[in-house]
Amino acid sequence: MQSAFSLSFSHSSLTTPNRPLSPSNAAPRNLRFCGLRREAFGFSQSKQLTSCRLQINSRRIKVSAAAATNGAPSKSSFDYDLIIIGAGVGGHGAALHAVEKGLKTAIIEGDVVGGTCVNRGCVPSKALLAVSGRMRELQNEHHMKSFGLQVSAAGYDRQGVADHASNLATKIRNNLTNSMKALGVDILTGFGSVLGPQKVKYGKDNVITAKDIIIATGSVPFVPKGIEVDGKTVITSDHALKLESVPDWIAIVGSGYIGLEFSDVYTALGSEVTFIEALDQLMPGFDPEISKLAQRVLINPRKIDYHTGVFASKITPAKDGRPVMIELIDAKTKKPKDTLEVDTALIATGRAPFTNGLGLENINVATQRGFIPVDERMRVIDGNGKLVPNLYCIGDANGKLMLAHAASAQGISVVEQVTGRDHVLNHLSIPAACFTHPEISMVGLTEPQAREKAEKEGFKVSIAKTSFKANTKALAENEGEGIAKMIYRPDNGEILGVHIFGLHAADLIHEASNAIALGTRLQDIKLAVHAHPTLSEVVDELFKAAKVDSPVSTTAQSVKAVV
Amino acid sequence: MALSSSSFLSTLPLSNSKSAISFTSSLSPSPLPSFRSASSSHKRRVMTIRSKIREIFMPALSSTMTEGKIVSWIKTEGEKLAKGESVVVVESDKADMDVETFYDGYLAAIVVGEGETAPVGAAIGLLAETEAEIEEAKSKAASKSKSSEVVVVAPSPPPVTSSPAPAIAQPAPVAAVSDGPRKTVATPYAKKLAKQHKVDIGSVAGTGPFGRITAADVEAAAGIAPSVAAPPPPPPAAAAIATPKATTTSSSPPLLPGSSIVPFTAMQSAVSKNMIESLSVPTFRVGYPVNTDALDALYEKVKPKGVTMTALLAKAAGMALAEHPVVNASCKDGKSFSYNSNINIAVAVAINGGLITPVLQDADKLDLYLLSQKWKELVGKARGKQLQPHEYNSGTFTLSNLGMFGVDRFDAILPPGQGAIMAVGASKPTVVADKDGFFSVRNKMLVNVTADHRIVYGADLAAFLQTFAKIVENPDCLTL
Secondary structure, three states: HHHHHHHHHHHHHHHHOOOOOOOHHHHHHHHHHHHHHHHHHHHOHHHHHHHHHHHHHHHHHHHHHHHHHHOOOOOOOOOEEEEEOOOHHHHHHHHHHHHHOOEEEEEOOOOOHHHHHHHHHHHHHHHHHHHHHHHHHHOHHHHHOOOOOOOOOOOOOHHHHHHHHHHHHHHHHHHHHHHHHOOOOOEEEOOEEEEOOOEEOOOOOOEEEEEEEEEOOOOOOOOOEEOOOOOOOOEEHHHHHHOOOOOOOOEEEEEEEEEEHHHHHHHHHEEEEEEEEEEOOOOOOOOOHHHHHHHHHOOOOOEEEEEOOEEEEEEOOEEOOOOEEEEEEEOOOEEEEEEEOOOEEEEEOOEEOOOOOOOOOHHHOOOEOOOOOEHHHHHEEEOOOOOOEEEEEOOOHHOOOOHHHHHHHHHHHHHOOOOOOOOOOHHHOOEEEEEOOOEEEEEEEOOOHHHHHHHHHOOOEEEEEEEHHHHHHHHHHOOOOOEEEEEEEOOOOEEEEEEEEEOOOHHHHHHHHHHHHOOOOOOHOOOOOOOOOOOOHHHHHHHHHHOOOOOOOOHHHHHHHOO | OOOHHHHHOOOOOOOOOEEOOOOOOOOOOOHHHHHOOHHHHHHHHHHHHHEEEEEEEEOOOOOOOOOEEEEEOOOOOOOOEEOOOEEEEEEEOOOEEEEEOOOOEEEEEEOOOOOOOOOOOOEEEEEEEOOOHHHHHHHHHHHHHOOOHHOOOOOOOOOOOOOOOOOOOOOOHHHHHOOOOOOOOOOHHHHHHHHHHOOOOHHHHOOHHHOOOHHHHHHHHHHOOOOOOOOOOOOOOHHHHHHOOOOOOOOOOOOOOOOOOOOHHHHHHHHHHHHHOOOOOOOOEEEEEOOHHHHHHHHHHHHOOOOHHHHHHHHHHHHHHHHHHHHEEOOOOOOOOOOOOOOEEEEEEEEOEEOOEEEOOOOOOHHHHHHHHHHHHHHHHEEEEEOOHOOOOOOOEEEEEEEHOOOOOOOOOOOOOOOOOEEEEEEEEEEEEOOOOOEEEEEEEEEEEEEEEEOOHHHHHHHHHHHHHHHOHHHHHOOO
């Protein structure tokens, strides 16, 4: 894939290294692709995300060799071309791309480099989930027997598991820091705030100026009121990832992907779990069919029970010889419903933007529930609905799509814009994954969303499904549980959404997300060849199962023309 | 309700996809309970209903299914149904299933709506044979839903019930938390197990932290061995195996400061009750040294074939009992001997800290290899909590072996309902003098039998032990 893209897209970047792409260069390419995409999603140019990433990859070495370019004298009177407030994954992605584009860049971090994802989120949780996956497998005597394997009772050392998670976070954090240092990004330490247009303060009283500013301050765990977090028995994901204890019984408030992943970890380590979900159904964010199946596999057979349609109105930490008390009220009537007594409560009700103290009042920006309002180009909108010039906000702080890789993509999109190339990110092509065992992944619309859109816009929707049971590799692994589901338009072969639940689903989704990002049509992609036997054939089968009316799309022809 | 539910009990593939299942959308021709008290005119109508209106039942879609949720009704009320058509989609614990009708007719009324849950066998809808009967069926449905809450509602009682259990002795602070009766607190897995084994969670005493009901409590209440991840194999046991029913004797000295009170689980309560009951039986004990050189040699020979020492001892005891039926008898009423037709040897085994007595039935008749195989199977079942009641409570004689711990002798308490129990100590090299005065070293094992003196007398027991010793000392007959 990579080589194919660099063939077709890298010509412009090769001719103009370290320099903004000229709009004239970009325009024709946009035209070719965005037409289709507008028709599809009402967004445009998403494919540039992919192409940009590839450019970074192919040229990082060269740029780091010429690291001094970041310090190149700026012709303007500003200290920097670009200042990024927040060195999480979003800020990091933006910084690398900015240097790549020849901008003199600084990044301000008040805490540790890496932000939530690396220190308190995706990264350490993957370490815990790697452990839980193995524990689950080793504990499943039936599963082992079916392989003909004999394993004596599996056990674990809590501190060892916790160390694995913190070591991984440290390693990734160092990698991130080093990659920025190598490129010559100035890492400024201290809390950053906006003093006024193009002016930023960091630390005690350091004031710097920049042509453009990106806010990438991210988010913190959201704790609803009435819940008292003590960090020991009532905890958030921040504490849980340190794995300071494995309680006998833990209540998880919220059954989204954070809650689900932790339920996977805790049940594998021997805890019993009670879910508390405000909506009527568990796993509300997922495609209903997927969440139903996932419930059968990830919830029902495990030591998990749940209360749906209830709020945890009050949670008191364990003290004075009493367990953690959770008061439940009906989500609709608000009447008291039940009281739970558990050993630990994990609050996984989502994340709240971290935008306090940013000095937004200095530029007349009012947050909405803490989120910084932005337009589709991540430009900040002020209290009067006007765009604030030279100020952008990416990642969790704008709340568009609270995923690490979305923040990074948004950052790259912003850098594209400030270096002279218009760019709008297609959020519907951004995949998401939940790393339970087995995994859940998705991209694009869910079936109800697609049907609603189809109704509104007057097109037909079809569904294709394949099962992991029919996949040789999955069966060889004794992991036949799972399905893949695709929602598409039968009239033109456009993929609207893909949802996968099964072994390595998180790795399988990218074929679909790339197809959506590039506007590839089913009638074309179904001809692509997949190695046998691999799990990727699950997705291959999905494409092949689709019944599309039109034989060959125009996209395919235009791609060929470019190549 | 006369329904042939067996026809639904087909084993299903663990499929996630919706698959169609044909079932007799069954028909209970019996009148509904609500019509029982009706006037004579109603009775006439009942006759009509009998032939024309059928009930659609919640089918059992898997062997573990106890209740099902209606995902959706494919047909609406009043719609015509043809035999073999899908009527309703039911969600079981494993999959969504289309349920078909075996009869032509009209879907007259939906008793259990979409999203609702009904136990297996409950009426979920009514099928009228002709259009004319739809109204009638509807009124029937109306009265049904009025009177049938018991039927439709899921069987498991909500955990909120204030059961008689709550007055559990617990450290003071907890009791102080809530005034009035404490509600039942059960962990998620405990609730799941209770449902699975049909244990009323309200009647289980919790022994977990803060008096909560844990999985172990439910397992104890259900009479199964706890299922904590598998530690080493069965025969080795907690030292408490002296009797098949643990030793939780409670004297009541004043509580020392810092000590805590842990209430009995249901199982421990049962043990306690049995032990008290055993005091009403006049027992006596007879010990006997047995030379095991030959047995040990035989064991070495048959061990590779999967024969265990437990099987050897059980077989030997079984054969000895066959010659002394009175030791295999029991005294049920204090007035008579109850001779048992089978020789069923219960063997006390500690599994994961629990105690259970799987029973080797017909130990005298089965050959050694079958017996060993059977034993292996029982232990496996015990560990998997799958022992059926007759597999642990049908013993006529109990064997308890603590020899593997180096215990040289002990005596056991006679379980109520049995005539005798044998306590087996370790086999140890011992210096013996033969009748000619020559010294030699032989392996000797002390066995000690406790028996009910109302039916078994000293001479009986001595004779039994002599036979047992003879068999063990000449063990070739064991392999015959």
